[in-house]
Amino acid sequence: MTAGTRNGAPMTAHLDVLAFDGEPFDALLGSADPGEEKQAAASPRAQQQPTEPRPDSDRPEPTASPAPRNEAAADQVADLIRDVRAELVATHLSAMAVQSALQRRALAALGRTRPGGSTTHPVTVAYTPETGLTVEPAQPGRALELPSPATTMSAFKALARTQVTSLDQAALAELAGGDIAAVFGAAYDQHGDNPDLRLASGAHANLTRVTELTRHGGPWHRGRLRAEYLAHTGDILGAIELAWQAAQVFALQTGLHLCLAGVRFHAGNTRSEVDIDAPLDGTGELILDVVSIDLIPRPWLRVRAELRKAGAVVARVRDLVLEIREAPGTPVAPEIGGVISTSFGRYNADGERALLNEFHMTHSARGDLGIALGPEFSAYAGRRATRMPNHGLQLCDRVMAVEGRRGDLTSATARTEYDSPADSWYYAETANASMPNVVYMETSLQSALLLGYFLGATLTAPEEDYSLRNLDGTATVLREVELRGKTIRQKTQLLSTTVLVGAVLQSFSYELSVDGEPFYRGESLFGFFNETALANQNGLDNGAFVPTWFDAQQTPPAFRTIDVAARRAEPGEVRAAQGHLALLDTVDVVDGGGKHGRGYLRAVRPVADGDWFFAYHFHLDPVMPGSLGVEAVLQALQEWALDAGLADGLTAPEFVVPAGLPLSWRYRGQILADDREMTLEVHIEDVQRRPGRVRVIAEASVWKPGLRIYELTGVAVELRGAGAEPW
Known part of the structure; x- marks a missing residue:
């Protein structure tokens, strides 16, 4: 019997190997030649026959000498088996045909005519590997709302990187067999944690080749897949099967499954729509666009697809939702005390098992803290609690190891990892040749705060809603690195940890490395503050108002203005910061001014509710990251360096984060949306030159209205010419 196809090849159902035993077959099998007796005795089934009759059985115990057998009886058995098999196969095929016909009829009855003559069929799609796809009519209603296109900050970050963006039929067959790493590479190896995850085959249609797979393509910038298909029927079921297979391929290539163990594909219980304009049977092209994709509450994506023949659209599938879910009872979160006794399915490039992964980091940012850290943190649901930054500002992917015990806040160590894709938003938007300083700081600080939080810093007073703030630190870039x-x-x-009334203070040291070599090192102090303690911040000057240097002068000094926005619009030889990193539009300069008489810079940045960083840092506790205040200071310095002609004479100059120079910061306040503006000032201390390089060193402060809140020393920028030796 044939039950559909798998990658173009017919699949054989189990009816082809049916066997029959018991009454009346045992009686009919009363004769056979001696060779058949020996074969039967050697078979596994014969070896499993009980030597004693079951207590509930009326059958007599088999005798040692079976009754004589004859060829006629054997022929009777063969004829009977053949007849029964034929009847079963015919019945099964008829039932399948009736079921498909009933589905088509029910779906057609609910169809509604759209402009242009096509018919829309609202459906609900279900899927399990055992039953395959099933499609039921859904009551007409409003379709799901379309989200806004992804920005560089909200773009989904794939869990694995691969160069494979097209698949032939052999690769699709490997996915159908569950060998995902063989297709996409070693980064997809889960060491047997997901044995049941595989690409589905359709009874009505199948993909034959994937020609394009782009992770940020399509109108929503969340992904696009193009493929060729072969359809055996030209109806709704075939269209759904093709869209489903394409969604599975995209999910696998993006690595949605890599953060959980024991998972299978499931269809989201949502209302989808299918338009049929013309029969889609035969060969054609599918174009699938990802509308939404996320890891919360479990990995999922929502897609739309068009099916084309000879360039004309013959069918559309809208709002098909694919989910990846673990089997019931499979652990997905740490146990009480932060104990992690099982694999969550995630491994790094060296094959080392991660304790926590991107799924847990995403929940720690905007999901269920109980899933992220363990059941002790479930009580924080819906409360303003300590969170990791989210989306494009989430800069820790995996916790690989923790040496320490929850509740012991005296000492501990952790190893974490962060993948920095080449297409990350900050590489596209920074004025630097490589990673900007804000990401150096955020990457290192997020991993540090995560360790303290995981160990239970806020569990010292679980009834409190703690906000996390960085207080001070010093960090040094050890070497230039791409x-x-x-x-x-x-x-x-x-x-160290210090527990106070309404606050918990923790200090950390950290070292970052790439390819086995350290490139960044620092120390920092964090504070967990309840609402009362947070409201009592009094700045760097014990609550006193200290004006900027400019405002403290008895006679307002003459100044000139650098038009940063104009340079951003028409970049010169050295680009200006763009997009989300475009933090300043103007910088006022007092030549020869400031504490050191080398130059003084001042800039005012408006702050509004809609500023992008409030949505990313932190969920339910929006605050401007202190590292962005530091980044704004560095951008003012960069603009001054170019305006002062320091790039003149350098070949193909570009900015780099200076190596070997410690940057120190102190934060004693925060920028909130209702502050409405941030003011910064910079005092130039020194300009240093080496062959092919120029470095500017300064000190700086940042104000919110009426209060000085940030103080920076050793803040510096550097211009590097092409081929220049390290500083």
């Missing part, structure tokens, strides 16, 4: 497409590994050590 970080595009690299995995950053960090080792963090908890140095």
Whole structure:
């Protein structure tokens, strides 16, 4: 019997190997030649026959000498088996045909005519590997709302990187067999944690080749897949099967399954729509666009697809939702005390099992903290609690190891990893040749705060809603390094914890490395504050108002203005910061001014509710990252360096983060949306030159209205010419 196709090849159902035993077959099998007796005795089934009759059986115990057999009886058995098999196959095929016809009829009855003559069929799609796809009529209603297109900050970050963006029929067959790593590479190897995950085959239609797979393509910038198909029927079921297979291929290539163990594909219980304009049977092209994709509450994506023949659209599938879910009872979160006794399915490039992964980091940012860290944190649901930054500002992917025990806040160490894709938003938007300083800071600080949080810093007073704030630190870039497409590994050590009324203070040291070599090192102090403690911040000057240097002058000094926005619109030889990193539009300059008489810079940046960083840092506790305040200071310095002609004489100059120069910061306040503006000032200390390089060193402060809240020393920028030796 044939039950559809798998990658173009017919699939054989189990009816082809049916066997029959018991009454009346045992009686009919009373004769056979001696060879058949020996074969039967050697078969596994014969070996499993009980030597004693079951207590509930009326059958007599088999005798040692079976009754004589004859060829006529054997022929009777063969004829009977053949007849029964034929009847069963015919019945099964008839039932399948009736079921498909009933589905088509029910779906057609619910169809509604759209402009242009096509018919829309609202459906609900279900899927399990055992039953395959089933399609039921859905009551007409409003379709799902379309989200806004993804921005560079909200773009989904794939869990694995691969160069494979097209698949032939052999590769599709490997996916159908569950060998995902063989197709996409070693980064997809889950070491047997997901044995049941595989590409489905359709009874009505199948993909034959994937010609294009882009992760940020399509109108929503969340992904596009193009494929060729072969359809055996030209109806709704075939269209759904093709869209479903394409969604599975995209999910696998994106690595949605890599963050969980024991998973299978499921269809989201949502209302989808199918338009049929013309029969889609035969060969054609499918174009699938990803509308939404996320890891919360479990990995899922929502897609739309068009099916074309000879360039004309013959069918559309809208709002098909694919989910990846673990089997019931499979652990997905740490146990009480942060114990992790099982694999969650995630491995790094070296094949080392991760303790926590991107799924847990995403939940720690905007999902269920109980899933992220363990059941002790479930009580924070819906409360303003400590969270990791989210989306494009989430800069820790995996916790590989923790040496420490929850509740022991004296000392501990952790190893974490962050993958820095070459197409990350900050590489596209920075004025630097590589990673901007804000990402150096955020990557290192997020892994540090995660260690303290995991160990239970806020569990010292679980009834409190704690906000996390960085207080001070010092960090040094050890060497210039290209970080595009690299995995950053960090080792963090908890140095101390101080528990106060309404606050918990923790200090950490950390070292970041890539390709086995350190490139960044620092120490930092964090505070967990309840609402009362957070409201009592009094800035760097014990609550006193300290004006900027410019405002403190008895006679307002003469100044000129650098038009940063104009240079951004028409970049010169050295580009200006763009997009989300475009933090300043103007910088006022007092030549020869400031504390050191080398030059003084001042800039005012408006702050509004809609500023992008409030949505990303933090969920339910929006605050401007202190590292962005530091980044704004660095951009003012960069603009001054170019305006002062420091790039003149350098070949193909570009900005780099200075190596070997410690940057220190102190934060004693925060920028909130209702502050409405941030003011910064920079005092130039020194301009240093070496062959092919120029470095500017300064000190700086940042104000919110009425209060000085940030202080920076050793803040610096550097211009590097092509081929220049390290500083």
